[in-house]
Amino acid sequence: MNQQRIDGGARRAVFAPVDNRARVDAVVRRIGDAIELGLLGDGEQLPGESELAGQLGVSTVTLREALMALRQQGLVTTRRGRGGGSFVSLPEVPGEERLKARLRGWSTEELRDLGDHWAALSGAAARLAAERTEPEDLVQLRRTAAELAQADEAAACSRLYGRFHVELAAAAQSARLTREQVALQTEVGALLCLVLGDGEYREEVSERLRFVISAVQDGAHESAREPAERCVRESTARLIALRLTL
Amino acid sequence: MGLVTAMLDKAPEESVAARVRSAVETVFEAVAATRADTTALLARVAAEGRRPATVDLAALRPGLHLRLARHALVSGVGFVAAPGLLTDVPAWLEWWQTGAEGDVRPLLLDLDPEHSAYADYTHWDWFALPRDTGERAVAGPYVDYLCSDEYSLTLSAPVEMAGRFAGVAAADVYLRHFEAAVMPMLHQLPGPARLVNARGRVAASSDPRHLVGSLDKGPDFAGALATGRTARADGVRLIPCAGVPLVLVVTE
Structure with missing residues (x-):
């Protein structure tokens, strides 16, 4: 009797298709970020549905x-018939509004978790970089911090900010940390444009990065972790604060 | 008899250093062949009274594929153009890699500075060292987040066109493959040993106190490489692998 009931609704639910929603969101985010970052250009045709589905798994x-x-976000248009297909279309809405729409796709919990991963x-x-650094490793980090201080556009600033964290992982001599950081920056890069638009914060970031470089250079590895984590925590806090206003 | 005596006379460390050098030289052969092909190609284009374009570099592909197939240590090989060399693009890597399934595939990078923060490759050691010195070079070990995402050594040599620097010919060796090649040599030594680059970075080690990628901060490795002679420092002996910028370090 009991078994009967379990064989009924509950069991069916167990073997029902796994909720598709998370996967849909992941695809929307991936393609949307690529469009925002300019990796897919305005008017560019996306591969056919079955090919694209296959590539994305x-x-x-x-x-x-x-x-x-x-399509609802206005990032893709679909034309039917000969020469039809899905095309990238950058809407007329300013980039900042589109990015805010993307940020709304993140819960504060997801942003906090992203920030935790990034800080880690x-x-x-x-x-590790402080332990394994030699002067030549710092040249690239210094160059990135200097370019960031000069960058006057949020998107360029965000790319340099991401590059700094990737270079830091490479200075740690860890291919795994570097790969993880590259993947993380493709997720967070577009969102960071929103907080790096503020000129004062850009200056603060560039100051914090120089502080990280000094700590790494000093070779005191336990004290190098702190400024890097603080820099990341501050960026995440700003993203979350902005998310709460949307 | 004479040969046996010579081998016995030679300290085992020197024989290991010589074998490491031969292993690295086989990779330099792939670099030299790529350099020769590219130099000849650029000279042909110049003789036609024009400047090269990416389509010309396609002629390098059969040679590059052959080198990937033939050299077990080489996982990536190609020619990296100096910015401004080619007429159709600002920058270019004619670069081929062995994939995870043993397939050969081209590296396609986004080199548009408007989109990518990694568009400028001219500061990497594998490009800058041959450009600035005119000599062949070994870069790394380093995390290659531009091309392979692997911990690597990159060997490179300058390519010239009409007497001017035109780019570098280069080959990638993943550190795990390098380790597999040199570890049996290090294990033949009576005690723990390591191979260190000119800046003190450990490239291979049979000494658990000195891990690959860590920094050996004491001895003057660049100095030992410059003299080419065995040196002693802080309880260790430094044996340069003459001709390649690696030093064999053994504890006294």
Whole structure:
């Protein structure tokens, strides 16, 4: 009797298709970020549905749902018939508004978790880099910090900020930390444009990066972790504060 | 008899240093062949009274594929153009890699500075050292987040066109493959040993106190390489692998 009941609704639920939503969101985010970052250009044709679904490792149903969401965001248009397909279309809305729409796709919990992951990567990288650094390793980090101080556009600043964290992981001599950092920066890069638009904060970031470099240079590895983590925590806090106003 | 005597006379450390050098030289052969092909190609283009374009570099591909297939240590090989060399693009890497399944594939990078923070590759050691010195070079060990995402050594040599620097010919060796090649040599020594680059970075080690990628801060490795002679410092002996910028370090 009991078994009967379990064999009924509850059991069916267990073997029902796994919720598709997370995968749809992941595809929307991936393609949306690529468009925001300019990796996919305005007017560029996306591969056919089955090819794209195959490349992304999702079903065509999932892909269609994701394309529908991207159409609603105005980032993709679909034309039917000969020469038809899905095309990247950058809407007339200013970039900042589009980015805010993207930020709304993140919960504060997800942002906090992203920040924790990032702080763990960059903190560990700074600690190891301090132990393993030699003057030549710092040349690239210094160059990036200097370029960032000169950058006057949020997108360029965000790319340099991301590069700094990747270079820090490389200075730690860790291919794994570097790969993780590269992947993380593709997620967070577009969002960071929103907080790096503030000129005062850009100056603060550039100051904090120089502080990280000094700590790494001193070779005191335990004290190098702290400024790197603080730098990341501050950026995440700003993103979350902005998310709460949306 | 004479040969046996010579081998016995030679300290085991010197014989290991010589074998490491031979292993590195086989990779330099791939670099030299790429350099020769590229130099000849650029000279042909110049003789036609024009400047090269990416389409010309396609002629390098059969040679590059052959080198990837033939040299077990080489996982990436190609020619990296100096910015401004080619007429159709600002910068270019004609670069081929061995994939995870043993397939050969081109590296396609986003070299547009408007999109990518990694568009400028001219500061990397594998490019800057041959450009600035005119000599072949070994860069690394370093995390190559531009091309392979692997902990690597990159060997490179300058390529010239009409007497001017035109770019570098280069080959990547992943450190795990380098380790597999040199570790049996290090294990033949009676005690722990390590291979260190000119800046003190450990490239291979049979000494658990000195891990690959760590920094050996004491001795003057660049000095030992400059003289080419065995040196002693702080309880260690430094044996340069003459001709390649690696020093064999053994504890006294």
